[in-house]
Structure formats: structure tokens, C-alpha cells
Amino acid sequence: MFTLYSMKFSANSYKARLILSMLGRPFRLIEVDILSGANKTPEYLAMNPAGQVPILALPDGRLLPESGAILNFVGEGTPLLPDERFARAEVLRWMFFEQHSHDPFIGQARFWLHLVRGGRELKQNLLEEWEDRGYDALRVMDAHLASRPFFAGDAVSLADIALYANTHLAHEGGFDLGPFQAVRIWLQRLEREPGFVPIGWVPETSLQPSA
Ligand SMILES: N[C@@H](CCC(=O)N[C@@H](CS)C(=O)NCC(=O)O)C(=O)O
Structure with missing residues (x-):
């Protein structure tokens, strides 16, 4: 299962939550309080030197920051990203x-x-x-x-x-x-698209808060 480091009111994080919901992909959510600096700790900067959310963690431990890269990775092979x-x-x-x-x-x-x-x-x-x-x-x-x-x-x-x-x-x-x-x-x-969720939506498998 994917793990998403995300902040509830971050629009860039929301892109990742939205595509995972639209594609029906289960994921674990870790809330990162960027307004309190949880994205600037040495541990977080080791995961993403830019100190930003979102980060997608793959089941094998690889990490992917940048919302556009996450959209591409999750959307590959689906109608959301055409082959042509x-x-x-x-x-x-x-x-x-x-x-x-x-x-x-x-x-x-x-x-x-x-x-x-x-x-x-x-x-x-x-x-x-x-x-x-x-x-x-x-x-x-x-x-x-x-x-x-x-x-x-x-x-x-x-x-x-x-x-x-x-x-x-x-x-x-x-x-x-x-x-x-x-x-x-x-x-x-x-x-009106299937799987659409509003920005405040969180999956059941979420942890709060974390760095
Ligand atoms: N280009 C990045 C931008 C990510 C970004 O700006 N994230 C914001 C929240 S929406 C953030 O983490 N801000 C905290 C900071 O930059 O210190 C993406 O698309 O993921």
C-alpha cells in the first residue's frame, strides 16, 4: 500500500489524495503539520530536501516528492494519462x-x-x-x-x-x-467524476500528526 505524507489543507497534497481516491487505490495518510515546521526537521528533510508536502512512499520504501510526479506515477496505465x-x-x-x-x-x-x-x-x-x-x-x-x-x-x-x-x-x-x-x-x-472527494477528505487509514 502507498503511504502519503500530506497536509490536510495543502492543495498540492490534495492532488495526490484526489487521484488515489478517483482510482480507488487504498493508501495510508500521514499528516505533516507544515505550519508548525514538521516539514523542516532533519528526518523530514532527509526524505525531501525541499521540505515540502506531498511525498508518496512506495511499499518498497522509495520516496517520490512533487505532486506532478506523484500524479504521473499513480496515473500511469490508467485513462487519466493517455498512451498516445x-x-x-x-x-x-x-x-x-x-x-x-x-x-x-x-x-x-x-x-x-x-x-x-x-x-x-x-x-x-x-x-x-x-x-x-x-x-x-x-x-x-x-x-x-x-x-x-x-x-x-x-x-x-x-x-x-x-x-x-x-x-x-x-x-x-x-x-x-x-x-x-x-x-x-x-x-x-x-x-461529478467517480471517486471525487473534497479537500478535507481523509481515508480511514490515517495517522495524525507526524513529521
Ligand atoms: N512543486 C511542489 C510544491 C509543493 C508545495 O508547495 N507544498 C507546500 C504545501 S501546498 C509546502 O509544503 N509548503 C511548505 C514549504 O514550502 O516550506 C509540488 O507540486 O508538490
């Missing part, structure tokens, strides 16, 4: 977009403004850039989704899971999804 070369590249296109143009702005805004006490004051110099670049990302997503149901191809893929996590929480980072109708409809479409 171009179709797969389209999934990757949107996963790279998520890491470069979406999470650093919408994800960071939501993390610091919603989860970290005093985050607004600490990150005052970044707020304008987060807002500008975050709305840029939402405009790109809305334009793309205006004529298709999902980001890559006609069916749900890893790209949708990657982008759903922070987008459905964008309001917590101060973003208004009101003008982005195609994005709002897509969010609801993903929520």
Missing part, C-alpha cells in the same frame, strides 16, 4: 502550466493569505504580482475551456486534477471566479 504521444503531451502541457503559471500565483496567494497567520504582511511585496499573474492564468484557462469539457482531450486527465486543486480554492487567495464561467462549469464537471 500527442494526447499525453497535452496532459503534460497543462501540468507544466499549472506548476509554472498557476500554483506560484494562485496557490501561493491562497497559502499565505488563507493559511498563514500574518501572511499578508509577510508577503506584501508579492501581492500585486500574484493577483496579476493569477488572473492571467484564469483567463488562459477560461479561454481554453470555452470550447472543451476538460483540459486535454474529451475526458478527465491528470491535468484536470492538477489544476482543480488550487482553482477551486482561488477565492481563498482573493480571486473572484465570477467572470470565468467556463472555469466554474469545469470545476462542477470534475466534482
Whole structure:
């Protein structure tokens, strides 16, 4: 069975929980309290020098940090990651977009403004850039989704899971999804997929808390 080092309100951790649920893969969850520094202990840094969640631990002990890598690993061989070369590249296109143009702005805004006490004051110099670049990302997503149901191809893929996590929480980072109708409809479409679970969901096999 997989073990997932994860934080309940972390959107990157949620991507991993969501794919494991959508694929019906049982896993053990270990809650890492990143707001109290449990991700910066020598033991945790030995598992992931970046000091971040999520980390997927394989049954043989190998460790895989990075939400996109975890999505790829878990999704390999399932309809969430097509075999055909171009179709797969389209999934990757949107996963790279998520890491470069979406999470650093919408994800960071939501993390610091919603989860970290005093985050607004600490990150005052970044707020304008987060807002500008975050709305840029939402405009790109809305334009793309205006004529298709999902980001890559006609069916749900890893790209949708990657982008759903922070987008459905964008309001917590101060973003208004009101003008982005195609994005709002897509969010609801993903929520109707089999195995969908909300961010607060935990599997029965969970341990709390841990480093
Ligand atoms: N690129 C990484 C980013 C992971 C990330 O930013 N995790 C956040 C929580 S959502 C974290 O652990 N933050 C604590 C820190 O960076 O110190 C991924 O996609 O997994």
C-alpha cells in the first residue's frame, strides 16, 4: 500500500489524495503539520530536501516528492494519462502550466493569505504580482475551456486534477471566479467524476500528526 505524507489543507497534497481516491487505490495518510515546521526537521528533510508536502512512499520504501510526479506515477496505465504521444503531451502541457503559471500565483496567494497567520504582511511585496499573474492564468484557462469539457482531450486527465486543486480554492487567495464561467462549469464537471472527494477528505487509514 502507498503511504502519503500530506497536509490536510495543502492543495498540492490534495492532488495526490484526489487521484488515489478517483482510482480507488487504498493508501495510508500521514499528516505533516507544515505550519508548525514538521516539514523542516532533519528526518523530514532527509526524505525531501525541499521540505515540502506531498511525498508518496512506495511499499518498497522509495520516496517520490512533487505532486506532478506523484500524479504521473499513480496515473500511469490508467485513462487519466493517455498512451498516445500527442494526447499525453497535452496532459503534460497543462501540468507544466499549472506548476509554472498557476500554483506560484494562485496557490501561493491562497497559502499565505488563507493559511498563514500574518501572511499578508509577510508577503506584501508579492501581492500585486500574484493577483496579476493569477488572473492571467484564469483567463488562459477560461479561454481554453470555452470550447472543451476538460483540459486535454474529451475526458478527465491528470491535468484536470492538477489544476482543480488550487482553482477551486482561488477565492481563498482573493480571486473572484465570477467572470470565468467556463472555469466554474469545469470545476462542477470534475466534482461529478467517480471517486471525487473534497479537500478535507481523509481515508480511514490515517495517522495524525507526524513529521
Ligand atoms: N512543486 C511542489 C510544491 C509543493 C508545495 O508547495 N507544498 C507546500 C504545501 S501546498 C509546502 O509544503 N509548503 C511548505 C514549504 O514550502 O516550506 C509540488 O507540486 O508538490
